[in-house]
Amino acid sequence: KKFLVNDQFMDENEVKLSIYDRGYQFGDGVYEVIRFYNKKYFKLKEHLIRYIESARKIDIDSALDLEQLESMFEELLERNSIDNGYVYTQLTRGTAPRSHIYNKEELKPQLIAYVEEAKRPLELMEKGASAILHEDERWTKCDIKSLNLLGSVLAKTKANKDGAFEAILHRGDIVTEGSVSNVFVYKHNKLYTSPANNLILNGITRLTILEIAKELGIEVEETTISVDFLLSSDEVFTSATVSEITPIIEIKGKSPIGHGKPGEMTKLIQTKYEEKIKQL
Numbered sequence: 001k002k003f004l005v006n007d008q009f010m011d012e013n014e015v016k017l018s019i020y021d022r023g024y025q026f027g028d029g030v031y032e033v034i035r036f037y038n039k040k041y042f043k044l045k046e047h048l049i050r051y052i053e054s055a056r057k058i059d060i061d062s063a064l065d066l067e068q069l070e071s072m073f074e075e076l077l078e079r080n081s082i083d084n085g086y087v088y089t090q091l092t093r094g095t096a097p098r099s100h101i102y103n104k105e106e107l108k109p110q111l112i113a114y115v116e117e118a119k120r121p122l123e124l125m126e127k128g129a130s131a132i133l134h135e136d137e138r139w140t141k142c143d144i145k146s147l148n149l150l151g152s153v154l155a156k157t158k159a160n161k162d163g164a165f166e167a168i169l170h171r172g173d174i175v176t177e178g179s180v181s182n183v184f185v186y187k188h189n190k191l192y193t194s195p196a197n198n199l200i201l202n203g204i205t206r207l208t209i210l211e212i213a214k215e216l217g218i219e220v221e222e223t224t225i226s227v228d229f230l231l232s233s234d235e236v237f238t239s240a241t242v243s244e245i246t247p248i249i250e251i252k253g254k255s256p257i258g259h260g261k262p263g264e265m266t267k268l269i270q271t272k273y274e275e276k277i278k279q280l
């Protein structure tokens, strides 16, 4: 497997990372996950723009610009033999003796990227999954795709222990997003999702679904969703790059959502999403 480290391609055993990398010691960095299907990226530019924007929001100036990143990521795919999967990439602030205070003059941001094989989760998308409700205990800059993932790690692991696929997070009464996904609710012929503010990551899949809704003429409201509203909705689904669109058919310990099976609107949006993949 070939890795990208800054602007160099190398084998895994050639990759040398420091214990003093601020990503390792402070989670001081940002990341992205980008899917490719049949060796073609899905929404590469959108992901890279968000990556650069996340880095900028935490005051990391990468030497790399959008065009350079695009061409290096294309080359990464060419140098690896995987057809379907995703690229994981992270950019840390760099390496320096441990101190909370950073000094940009002394730091060189470190980028790594590698590919991982991943099939489309067809069975999950068809059958749907259950979720738990979990208090959103993360910080209030969730629009940044930060390496600090403790809130998500704890919530997703709790879901897994409870036999559920995802943890749907809420701040008090307000649903924000999933631990690793965005949340959509369909009720009375209208699609709802949380507004893209500081409390959620504006998912690229979320944006693609909004694009699909527009194309289909589905009425959408980007507005705050209460826990009760979600529980009494007709359909719920989550969206994320790797898992795509997952119907949520049950909230553990509560009643099923709608009829307890994937809803018609969810299925229609899944179909349109698949069409966009096939158009690549």
Ligand code: PMP
Residues within 6 Å of the ligand: 033, 152, 177, 178, 179, 180, 181, 182, 200, 201, 202, 203, 204, 205, 206, 239, 240, 241, 242
């Ligand atoms: N919200 C959170 C907290 C996430 O971790 C993710 C996926 N990484 C998403 C939303 C979905 O984002 P995307 O559709 O860009 O993968």
